[in-house]
Amino acid sequence: MTLQQTQTDAACLVRPYGDTLDDGVVQFSFTLPLPHDELACEAARAVGEAMGLHEVSVSCSRDLGQGFSFFVLYGKMTTSVDVSRLTVNKAEFETMKKEAVDRFIQEHFGRKLVFVGACIETDAHTVGIDAIMNMKGYNGHKGLESYHEIQAVNLGAQVGSDEFVAKALELNADALLVSQIVTQKNVHLANLTRLVDMLEAEGVRDKLVLVVGGPRISHELAKELGYDAGFGPNTYAEDVASFVVQEMKRRERS
Amino acid sequence: MTLQQTQTDAACLVRPYGDTLDDGVVQFSFTLPLPHDELACEAARAVGEAMGLHEVSVSCSRDLGQGFSFFVLYGKMTTSVDVSRLTVNKAEFETMKKEAVDRFIQEHFGRKLVFVGACIETDAHTVGIDAIMNMKGYNGHKGLESYHEIQAVNLGAQVGSDEFVAKALELNADALLVSQIVTQKNVHLANLTRLVDMLEAEGVRDKLVLVVGGPRISHELAKELGYDAGFGPNTYAEDVASFVVQEMKRRERS
């Protein structure tokens, strides 16, 4: 799969907008490990300047105790970002409606596809994977269980990678849907890597479409970790279903 | 007057603190003049990167309409600020209590000093200058009118520089206290410069102690504009009185 590129020809420079084009106004806040005094305020301003901002002003400073101080600042960015040189990294597919997905499966595969999902390792946040898989769905978008041509098996929370892989083999899964919500200390990276390694060890990685989702998951990250796609906030069942079926078709062709 | 320098010998590197020393976490927010889509989010992230932040993540993006989008981001600063190289710019004086100021005047000048204050030009925010000059004072700190050895004349709001200078000459003022609250489009810079120019044209600039105050006034700025001192938020009458009398004494000596 290639990345979708959003590129225009001419440079298109933008800069933050406060109340006038290109004034560059940015609000920021942070804590410094310094006792609350004038020097700390100076240091806060210096942080703003180190970020390349001009006219940095400390609009609020507070003593947090224990040698910490909190600051709210405003400053002006004088450099610009060239939007024409930016790319948006996202999985390449067309979102189809539920009915269209079912029809697509009938036409191209002529059998029910098996999707196995789980919130793996220590993560117990099932609301996201449930939103994708369970009948009820999310925000009025039905979940995968409601798709006639998909057998959706949701293993739920805190499923060990070993257990997950075993279940995938047992069910002859076409796609694995992994959810990772907790990202503290990058625990998701370890968990996700562990799963891929295990699938590769079992020699099944390429037989499956492997996707991951979560509020702090991007497609870019997913690809880096060896997944076929990553889905962030506001994903619905039809998005991931569309991706999986189109990806399967793409693979058949090649 | 020289600048007070706060310097320690060894380098003292600090960086914002989220929940772990040196994690560098900074919160920031701004608006971009871009319609709300994935490219705009990419641009927002790029703004964060242009400020030298790492692990920039867009935690919120909202459509403001009219081709504008709003973003809240978190990122990590990887460079540091060397606190040992920072200086705090402030007027050099010791704050004395009201009684001590009165005694200081009796001892050193043997006459009542005349302080004339005003909120000059288009600025009508009198609360600040009143807080300094009027009997009542501010936050329990009595104003200059309550000082026995000071004749405090508060001209109030929207006083033209010409009128102000005339009054100063008429009253034989020792110190002029200027207040500037409105800073929109840097109107205060124009106003403050105009006053200094006028005082110089009249040849009286050096005969007076000239100070300015306001919530967005710093000592550094005041000095740049040709004032003897600048006072920011949380200033009380005793601060400015102490500065004026000590400055007058300093000048007598030299």
Place this chain on the structure above:
Amino acid sequence: MTQLIIDQALVDKARGSAQNIARQVKQAVDGMTTVTIERASLRLLGIDGVDAQGAPMVNIVVEHLLAQDLLGQGAVTPVVAAMERRGMTAQEVASAVACGALVLTKPDGNREAIKNKALQLAGEACRKISANRRQREEMIQRLGKGSAPQLYLIVATGNIYEDIKQATAAAHQGADIIAVIRTTGQSLLDYVPYGATTEGFGGTYATQENFRLMRRALDAAGEAVGRYIYLTNYCSGLCMPEIAVMGALERLDMMLNDSMYGIIFRDINMRRTFLDQFFSRRVNAYAGIIINTGEDNYLTTADAYEQAHTVLASQLINEQFALMSGLKAERIGLGHAFEINPDSEDGFLWEIAHAQLIRQVFPQAPLKYMPPTKYMTGNIFKGQVQNTLFNAASVMTGQTIHLLGMMTEAIHTPLLQDRYLALENARYVFHTMRHLADEIEFKPTGRIQARANEVLAQTVQMLAEIEQIGLMEAIRRKMFAEISRQPDGGKGVAGVINKNDDYYNPFPDLMQGGASDDTATNSN
């Protein structure tokens, strides 16, 4: 609506005092006019534009009349006489005066004929204003408008074109009312600047062209969002009557317009202010404009708890002045503010007591509730919290015109994002608390009830005292906002002119009682 138990006899007593106070003032200034009333009248006759030096034509003509010692009879008749005599339009008369080609004189011909002509011309002006009023009503009928508390937002970039961008975005985000803040210092100009402007400080010049540009933009935004967007400006300062006329001609919907604000906060001469407010309110009444009074400002210099009664007393006086000018109760947007000290225990209770008391003393008024400003700090996160409680107080006490609080109040005039976040805050609070006011009652033996009684009693007493000493003396004695002004001092005093016996101005009478087809109760 939540109810406090309020002694109506006390309210009536206070209102009676206020009526007497206003009448005394009216009598004291009845024999005078002001330069800006005369300029406003000339604007109504159709004089507009500026000379090469930027001086408005109406100023040139009025100064010319002053120089000829003719202003005591009013500016209208000399100009109409010249129009008749020369067969010129009012604008042509002004141009001729400006270039020195014409010297206006005391009309010598048939005074009655000139008066009739003036009356006819004035009638045309009134019809234009009526048409605007009807157009507003029709648009509201068709598009609807925001439900109370209506969301009132300011734009203040200093540049009318940036203002328009921001106002349009705000309307799309949910604003019901847009106020274009005026540049610092304009209130003390004794003329109205001209044309589209881009150079204000902390606000944009109030000019007729700026009014027109913003009106057009908001009409378009209103059509797009399916809600009539109200436009507000400042009918205040040394040119109050002229701005009333400009607003009436350009279909503004609301005006900050107070009977004492200029005296207290801008040190404008008392008589001048009382005369100007009377004339401008008559125009506003005729144009179907909702006025917003400025009592909220008192609490930026005085303490909201200590001085709560001065707000109510002033509102009762403002109400009487407004009624006298012909404004209907439904268009008198009395102002107050959530300026209670956030550090005071039970401060929210005192605020609720006050807001609810005002709500009940003025049941028909579209109350204007101002957000916290004085106690806002550079801590924008705390600011969001302060504004949330303000929003809650507003919906709990049924306020009408709700000025949105900005989390950056202590830092800068609103950024685009500040306005968005303020709207989001208010919309959420109003929606999630929509019927809270219907649900709660205040304990009859409680602190809120006791506080409301106390404020009302203090108000009755204060007004009784002012009834004795007169309003001008009361102001001299710092009874409002803790600021003292001298009856004969203040800016613009030179612009107060004694009327001659032959003074004539068709507008006040023509506009008396508002337009006959006005439907105040339906339209706001």
Place this chain on the structure above:
Amino acid sequence: MTQLIIDQALVDKARGSAQNIARQVKQAVDGMTTVTIERASLRLLGIDGVDAQGAPMVNIVVEHLLAQDLLGQGAVTPVVAAMERRGMTAQEVASAVACGALVLTKPDGNREAIKNKALQLAGEACRKISANRRQREEMIQRLGKGSAPQLYLIVATGNIYEDIKQATAAAHQGADIIAVIRTTGQSLLDYVPYGATTEGFGGTYATQENFRLMRRALDAAGEAVGRYIYLTNYCSGLCMPEIAVMGALERLDMMLNDSMYGIIFRDINMRRTFLDQFFSRRVNAYAGIIINTGEDNYLTTADAYEQAHTVLASQLINEQFALMSGLKAERIGLGHAFEINPDSEDGFLWEIAHAQLIRQVFPQAPLKYMPPTKYMTGNIFKGQVQNTLFNAASVMTGQTIHLLGMMTEAIHTPLLQDRYLALENARYVFHTMRHLADEIEFKPTGRIQARANEVLAQTVQMLAEIEQIGLMEAIRRKMFAEISRQPDGGKGVAGVINKNDDYYNPFPDLMQGGASDDTATNSN
């Protein structure tokens, strides 16, 4: 306190059903014990520490007993028998078992003598716990504590030393209660990690050493700020009884401790959970610990409006389980949450109705009120607003334990500044609204009253149904949090052991009814 009119007969009916439900469960599991109850008992006897591989001694001993098929009589007697036989301390027995030097056997000697010895040793353990309880009471007497709603803050860095820094700063900023969040995954470990730890994810390991370090730091902070700072942890998961013991020994003050949370949210076996909660609550009761139940969690998966009655029903069940274990009403901190959809019109009214209903159904309970989490977004500015309304709801309905909402809830575990801003928010709201609850009444014919009646009626019905089908079947039918669990499924099922006839454990009886010198009503 504001009052809803509530039909006490309905409340009594619901409570009666809940009592029967809890009794049925108790009967169903009465003949069983669990590995962690036995390990907890050994901890009380003084066994601590880990082997070279990091396996806790108590696990080693209990597994050893399991392997010998001796656990059915309880872990206490075999160990005490060995102590007597060998003249060893409990710890020495454990070490000997661990290195294979000792094989525990069915006590052969005088069973009564061994029981007496066990009882004596258990009495010593109880005295230690009593001493902690008294120390807490004395410190509160001397230092005072935060006034309700008490400000409850979490630390969750994963590193106990960072946690301590942040907790100390929070105490200085105004926190009354500090909860150390537990690392993800610990609840499913069938052992308790050991020592000071620095490597948690989204929380810090609950270990006895971490408890001790934080207790010491908070005692110091409490002295500095002149207010006893409560320490909270999670008495939950597969090691619930052991954590209860650790908390009792290290003078924790509060514990998240629920009779069903583990089943529903961690898929822990039902019988295991019911047994463990019973034992651990008896320890908590004895130690004077306030428990916090977990009904708030239901609303993170189910809708707060639709499922409000499931929260109340579960609280009534949790209450009965707690009372049965000996917890006093004053120490049953029933949990609920401000998870009403911010987009729903009048959502705040429904939230108030629910919070006030709970307040009145459990007048003595130190209610734990959780902040919005589910509807928090990455928009931190809106988050401040949501938290402000939560704070307002809390003070308006007299909640007791107030968990502070973080504006960054949807983003990360709290930064130092997030906690400061949350505290500032709550302190301001509580102070400015301090007596609002005393001031307002809800209209008897209003929406809030109607909503409360509706929720109560639904609760009565739900509990009547559960009384018929039994709690385990109710959980199977997804009646709580819309999650279904199988009575015989779930984690830790292998750790449920049938008691033999000669089962003996001195602790439950010794701790029954709490300590004789306990002064529940004064101390919290």
